[in-house]
Amino acid sequence: MHPLILDTSALLGVGRVIWLSRLLAATHRRPDVPLLVPAACLLVAGQERPHLTSHVGSLPAICVIELAYHHLLTFEQWRWPEPDAAHTASIALPSAEHPDGAPVVTDEPERYEPWPHVRTLPLHD
DSSP states (O other), X not given: OXXXXXXHHHHHTTTXXXXXXXXXXXXXXXXXXXXXEEHHHHHHHHHHSTTHHHHHHHOTTEEEEXXXXXXXXXXXXXXXXXXXXXXXXXXXXXXXXXXXXXXXXXXXXXXXXXXXXXXXEESOO
16 A cells, blocks of 8 residues: 655644544554655644644654655755655655655645645645
């Protein structure tokens, strides 16, 4: 199963968007569906909602992706002003581990338009 990435807007929807809450609950029973959270997104969302960082970090289904040196090189190349979106896009792009990339669950799909190979799943219809 392909992983899903939760961006800043999706993290802000935790506890507020019913299908996202159900997804988080279901992943307890389906460890084959990894939910990836870029550390930069967790930082930004945690600044907006106190205690969100510790809550999300305690969920067994969540895998926080650290900000690595190759991500920083990507940011520098893209010159993107929003590090959380850039971190998310760098994880979502096709790679050796995930040749098709990983879709981003987001309430702001327009943030990823500069990266045509980043697929998004809308948080809201």
